[in-house]
Amino acid sequence: MFFANPQSLTDFVKSPKNDAKIARRLWVCGGPGCLAAGSAALLTALENAAKAAGLSEKPELRTDMTGCLGLCERGPLVGVEPEGHLYEKVVPADAEELIERTLKKGELIERLVNDPKNPGRQEHPFYKPQTSLIMRRMGRIRPDSLEDYLSADGYKALALALGELSPEEVSRRVEASGLRGRGGGGFPAGLKWSSCRLAPGEIKYVIANGDEGDPGAFMNRSLMEGDPFAVVEGLTLGAYAVGARSGFIYVRHEYPLSVERLERAIAQAEKCGLLGRNILGSGFDFHLETVEGGGAFVCGESTALMASIEGREGQPRVKYVRSVERGLWDCPTLLQNVESWANVPLIVEKGPDWFASLGAKNNSGTKVFSLVGQVRRSGLAEMPLGSPIRVLVQDVGGGARPGRTIKAVQTGGPSGGCLPLSELDLPLDFDHLPAAGAIMGSGGLIVMDDLSCMVDVARYFTNFLKGESCGKCAPCREGLGLILRILEGLCRGQGHPGDGQELQSLGRSLSLTALCGLGQSAANPLLSTLRYFAEEYQEHEEGFCRSGRCQGLFHPAIDPDVCTGCGACAKACPSSVISGGKKEPHVVDLDGCISCGACLAACRFGAAKAVRKK
Amino acid sequence: MTKQQFIHVDADATVKPMPQTSDLVSGTIDGREVAVPWGTTLLEAAASIGTVIPTLCHHPALPPDGNCRLCLVEVDSRLAASCLFPLRRSGFSVSTESPKVFEARAFVLKLLLSRAPNDEYLKELAVKYEAAPDPRLGDLADGCVRCGRCVRACQATGTEAISLVGRSQERQVTGPFFEPPAQCVGCLACAKVCPTGYIVFSEERTSRSIWGRDFEMVLCPICGEPVGSLQELARAGAAEELCPACRRRAMASALVSGPGLSL
Ligand SMILES: Cc1cc2nc3c(=O)[nH]c(=O)nc-3n(C[C@H](O)[C@H](O)[C@H](O)COP(=O)(O)O)c2cc1C
Ligand code: SF4
Ligand code: FES
Numbered sequence: 001m002f003f004a005n006p007q008s009l010t011d012f013v014k015s016p017k018n019d020a021k022i023a024r025r026l027w028v029c030g031g032p033g034c035l036a037a038g039s040a041a042l043l044t045a046l047e048n049a050a051k052a053a054g055l056s057e058k059p060e061l062r063t064d065m066t067g068c069l070g071l072c073e074r075g076p077l078v079g080v081e082p083e084g085h086l087y088e089k090v091v092p093a094d095a096e097e098l099i100e101r102t103l104k105k106g107e108l109i110e111r112l113v114n115d116p117k118n119p120g121r122q123e124h125p126f127y128k129p130q131t132s133l134i135m136r137r138m139g140r141i142r143p144d145s146l147e148d149y150l151s152a153d154g155y156k157a158l159a160l161a162l163g164e165l166s167p168e169e170v171s172r173r174v175e176a177s178g179l180r181g182r183g184g185g186g187f188p189a190g191l192k193w194s195s196c197r198l199a200p201g202e203i204k205y206v207i208a209n210g211d212e213g214d215p216g217a218f219m220n221r222s223l224m225e226g227d228p229f230a231v232v233e234g235l236t237l238g239a240y241a242v243g244a245r246s247g248f249i250y251v252r253h254e255y256p257l258s259v260e261r262l263e264r265a266i267a268q269a270e271k272c273g274l275l276g277r278n279i280l281g282s283g284f285d286f287h288l289e290t291v292e293g294g295g296a297f298v299c300g301e302s303t304a305l306m307a308s309i310e311g312r313e314g315q316p317r318v319k320y321v322r323s324v325e326r327g328l329w330d331c332p333t334l335l336q337n338v339e340s341w342a343n344v345p346l347i348v349e350k351g352p353d354w355f356a357s358l359g360a361k362n363n364s365g366t367k368v369f370s371l372v373g374q375v376r377r378s379g380l381a382e383m384p385l386g387s388p389i390r391v392l393v394q395d396v397g398g399g400a401r402p403g404r405t406i407k408a409v410q411t412g413g414p415s416g417g418c419l420p421l422s423e424l425d426l427p428l429d430f431d432h433l434p435a436a437g438a439i440m441g442s443g444g445l446i447v448m449d450d451l452s453c454m455v456d457v458a459r460y461f462t463n464f465l466k467g468e469s470c471g472k473c474a475p476c477r478e479g480l481g482l483i484l485r486i487l488e489g490l491c492r493g494q495g496h497p498g499d500g501q502e503l504q505s506l507g508r509s510l511s512l513t514a515l516c517g518l519g520q521s522a523a524n525p526l527l528s529t530l531r532y533f534a535e536e537y538q539e540h541e542e543g544f545c546r547s548g549r550c551q552g553l554f555h556p557a558i559d560p561d562v563c564t565g566c567g568a569c570a571k572a573c574p575s576s577v578i579s580g581g582k583k584e585p586h587v588v589d590l591d592g593c594i595s596c597g598a599c600l601a602a603c604r605f606g607a608a609k610a611v612r613k614k
Numbered sequence: 615m616t617k618q619q620f621i622h623v624d625a626d627a628t629v630k631p632m633p634q635t636s637d638l639v640s641g642t643i644d645g646r647e648v649a650v651p652w653g654t655t656l657l658e659a660a661a662s663i664g665t666v667i668p669t670l671c672h673h674p675a676l677p678p679d680g681n682c683r684l685c686l687v688e689v690d691s692r693l694a695a696s697c698l699f700p701l702r703r704s705g706f707s708v709s710t711e712s713p714k715v716f717e718a719r720a721f722v723l724k725l726l727l728s729r730a731p732n733d734e735y736l737k738e739l740a741v742k743y744e745a746a747p748d749p750r751l752g753d754l755a756d757g758c759v760r761c762g763r764c765v766r767a768c769q770a771t772g773t774e775a776i777s778l779v780g781r782s783q784e785r786q787v788t789g790p791f792f793e794p795p796a797q798c799v800g801c802l803a804c805a806k807v808c809p810t811g812y813i814v815f816s817e818e819r820t821s822r823s824i825w826g827r828d829f830e831m832v833l834c835p836i837c838g839e840p841v842g843s844l845q846e847l848a849r850a851g852a853a854e855e856l857c858p859a860c861r862r863r864a865m866a867s868a869l870v871s872g873p874g875l876s877l
Contacts, residue, residue: 471785
């Protein structure tokens with residue numbers, strides 16, 4: 001397979017291929033969540049069962065691994081093609097049945113689907129509100145197969161660009177699409193593209209930021225591992241547009257599989273004339289390589305990332321000249337997040353107007369969110385920008401867990417903000433979130449219920465960020481230390497009147513003075529919780545935690561009108577001070593209670609509550 | 615042990631960035647008109663009209679780093695580190711003492727003071743900006759403000775014996791692996807640029823110690839005064855060296871007695 005010109009690529013896609021004969025296929029999810037839940041072993045079991053059933057000779061019935069299907073909480077997942085059914089929590093013991101009934105005969109195994117009446121992935125409440133652009137090839141291709149990528153519209157955009165479009169036109173399409181950076185800031189991509197294209201300089205670079213440092217986030221990882229060619233193609237288009245001949249994909253240190261998949265994609269693309277010298281016979285050269293990250297959260301920050309690629313310590317630099325003018329090795333550099341890059345082929349192929357028609361005003365396209373925390377269904381969900389938070393939390397995520405109520409939603413990763421229930425109708429986009437004191441960040445969304453203490457949440461994120469502060473500038477290095485000390489005091493019951501106010505002023509000053517984005521945004525968790533949950537700060541100053549989270553700052557009390565006498569709290573109590581007859585309201589003997597909050601978490605009916613200590 | 619005091623380097627030692635064009639850019643600093651060559655830093659532009667902006671990590675002979683944040687000023691209603699901010703467009707409007715700047719400096723000083731509470735320069739500024747160290751920060755007062763001037767000085771000499779290692783509040787200046795740095799030549803450049811006198815050294819006629827290393831001094835063959843450490847002179851490519859005073863004298867007499875020079 002070698003493509004000497006754009007036409008040969010188009011011809012190849014049109015030519016009949018073996019895959020066209022595939023009658024049915026089981027797609028085992030190879031996303032991070034399902035892999036952790038044992039999907040690799042499941043695939044082996046399925047392959048063995050298929051062999052045992054004599055199917056290895058039948059290329060029309062297949063079992064393969066694909067990228068992340070999204071509903072991680074219910075993994076390992078298996079998608080059925082062409083029926084579109086989605087099996088949840090599949091274990092190796094199910095393998096034989098899957099082969100015999102589903103793969104061979106196309107039967108539905110009812111116990112493995114969410115709703116036997118609506119067994120399809122499309123009707124599943126988790127998927128229904130979603131729009132799949134970035135994730136559209138998950139469940140349709142094998143991530144390391146260039147042929148699969150080609151058959152799923154891959155490299156259409158590059159063939160079009162190199163065959164018919166000038167670099168200016170490619171850049172113009174991205175500008176007109178309104179694409180905004182998916183790595184956090186939401187900076188208009190087109191501005192960067194045109195400035196970089198016009199910046200004087202013989203040597204230019206393009207970089208993909210795949211550092212993904214937010215704890216719990218894995219949308220970039222899923223993309224790099226599930227559809228690596230999309231990132232490669234995006235970068236190739238970017239290089240063509242701005243006139244770069246080399247590029248780097250900076251991948252988080254902890255993602256060896258991402259590196260492997262990307263490198264295999266790069267090697268295949270090079271072999272087939274889609275990367276390297278004289279791409280598709282157009283005379284355009286582009287060399288791409290991966291770089292393993294420096295292993296620190298701050299390495300995802302653009303100047304630190306470039307320092308790291310240059311072989312220096314991954315530390316931010318003060319820059320008043322933009323990277324598109326002077327970036328990597330002081331050359332004009334176009335840096336975008338991997339998800340931003342993966343949007344590019346779509347924009348170039350389908351046109352800026354089509355892209356801008358998705359999403360909301362000034363916020364075109366979709367965003368992949370990682371939905372985690374106290375919801376019924378967690379995982380990766382791709383939504384049009386501008387969707388209300390409520391849709392993601394209630395419809396996709398299924399709302400609060402039994403007996404609990406949702407208190408807050410934290411968006412944007414560790415330096416994001418916490419929004420209260422009253423802000424749940426806020427559109428998820430790059431303009432509304434910052435206005436409300438939160439950020440889009442890389443798309444992390446943590447749902448918190450009534451057992452989450454907002455002062456403790458601020459303490460938790462501040463502690464994370466303090467540990468990740470590179471220590472270069474004084475405000476972030478020492479300021480986060482001071483803020484953390486005060487927050488820790490509050491959570492231990494050693495707060496003072498006025499602490500909240502003091503924190504407010506420290507947080508504001510930190511945002512004003514820090515050198516890089518880490519320090520400038522590090523006060524967001526603090527400032528947003530102060531803004532929306534001021535009463536919890538005041539209560540902590542007085543030594544009370546209403547959420548029953550800060551040990552010693554409350555007494556548990558069981559509401560006899562709500563208690564069903566299920567006994568779950570008594571079982572959970574480590575001090576065995578809860579008693580009550582079967583189906584009778586239970587009571588806590590405060591003598592001996594260590595106020596750990598275990599009963600509050602155990603109660604499925606919300607009968608156990610935190611009250612002020614007497 | 616001698617403690618080195620804060621050394622003020624003359625303004626004429628300033629290393630100016632090469633302007634990319636010879637154009638002048640103009641604007642106002644605290645309401646006063648100023649015109650400077652394209653690319654001049656805000657700090658230099660302010661100095662050119664006699665406006666003093668407090669600095670700490672900045673040293674005119676070293677590459678700027680912008681880490682202490684003391685020199686923040688308000689440029690078109692945003693804060694920027696004046697030691698690094700290049701003036702590249704006319705029409706700028708800078709305020710070096712706005713309420714926002716005041717707040718920023720008070721905050722930064724509070725934090726810096728927790729590291730070096732006895733530093734006279736910081737104490738003086740703290741009075742002006744009404745800042746006091748916060749006891750809740752705990753005892754951090756080791757005297758080092760982590761400005762990295764020492765490290766930059768060491769780099770500038772090409773030695774790179776010391777560096778800043780560690781993240782967050784663990785960040786500190788040290789030799790590799792927290793050992794006395796093997797690369798150190800005992801030139802004292804680090805101690806001379808340290809704003810707080812944190813870097814201690816001792817010096818006698820025939821020996822010097824710094825960073826836990828001892829150095830033998832080379833003595834001037836004429837007057838016998840110490841010239842520098844053995845390794846320091848080796849770094850400069852000189853085995854033997856006259857002391858500055860004797861060198862001046864020798865040069866003067868060479869000039870006077872040299873050929874072709876008539877006074
Ligand atoms: C502390 C810090 C961490 C960051 N981490 C990431 C990251 O992991 N991935 C990323 O794409 N951008 C990250 N960013 C944002 C980058 O600096 C940069 O803005 C982004 O990669 C640009 O690409 P985009 O415009 O496509 O979003 C981080 C920024 C800061 C301040
Ligand atoms: S803000 Fe924090 S992470 Fe950024 S340069 Fe300053 S110390 Fe380093
Ligand atoms: S003097 Fe400018 S930041 Fe330190």
